[in-house]
Structure formats: structure tokens, C-alpha cells
Amino acid sequence: EEDALRHVIEQVGLSPSPPIDRFWFRSVYFREPGGVLFELATDGPGFSRDEDLVSLGETLVLPPWLESRREQIEAGLPTLDTHVGA
Incomplete structure (x- = not known):
């Protein structure tokens, strides 16, 4: 899931971070040309994990x-x- 997100971000010329494990979800970060930092996160595993x-x-x-x-x-x-x- 994160790899597909990273691919789309790269296709538009941006540089995504590697996927980061946030325990309840996984995140990919990137900055848009104006410098705003965006985070894309998966739905799972979710807060009911623990x-x-x-x-x-x-x-x-x-x-x-x-x-x-x-x-x-x-x-x-x-x-x-x-x-x-x-």
C-alpha cells in the first residue's frame, strides 16, 4: 500500500520518505513545491491493535x-x- 503511494508521489516529481512504522499505521511523508509537509497514512493496523x-x-x-x-x-x-x- 505504501509502495503504491510512494510510486504516485514520485511520478509527479516529488520525493517521498521511506514508509515509517507508526505502530497503529504506516506513513509516507513528502513536501510539495511550496514546502508544505504532507503525511499519507494507511488505515491499518488501527487503534484496536492494542x-x-x-x-x-x-x-x-x-x-x-x-x-x-x-x-x-x-x-x-x-x-x-x-x-x-x-
């Missing part, structure tokens, strides 16, 4: 390469009011 759909988004899930920084990342996040109801 969470059940029923509880998706209830906790902070990090990709494996950021787990060692969990405490630092969580310390920088604002507190969210997750109370639901009237």
Missing part, C-alpha cells in the same frame, strides 16, 4: 518506543474531566 473497541480511548496507550517515557508524558498532560451525565 485496545478493545469497547474501551478504546479510556486510557493513555503509547507505542512501545515511548513506554519508557510514560511518566514524563503523563506528567505533561492536563487533567481531563471525564464525568459523563447531567
Whole structure:
């Protein structure tokens, strides 16, 4: 899928990045002639890769390469009011 995207980008004279594994999806980046950076991403494997759909988004899930920084990342996040109801 990413190889096909890269081929199309190259055909119009742009230089795409190699595919980058983002754990939940794969990305290809390129800059258009004006310098704007674009990201094209696959649909899969998706966010249900490591969470059940029923509880998706209830906790902070990090990709494996950021787990060692969990405490630092969580310390920088604002507190969210997750109370639901009237």
C-alpha cells in the first residue's frame, strides 16, 4: 500500500520518505513545491491493535518506543474531566 503511494508521489516529481512504522499505521511523508509537509497514512493496523473497541480511548496507550517515557508524558498532560451525565 505504501509502495503504491510512494510510486504516485514520485511520478509527479516529488520525493517521498521511506514508509515509517507508526505502530497503529504506516506513513509516507513528502513536501510539495511550496514546502508544505504532507503525511499519507494507511488505515491499518488501527487503534484496536492494542485496545478493545469497547474501551478504546479510556486510557493513555503509547507505542512501545515511548513506554519508557510514560511518566514524563503523563506528567505533561492536563487533567481531563471525564464525568459523563447531567
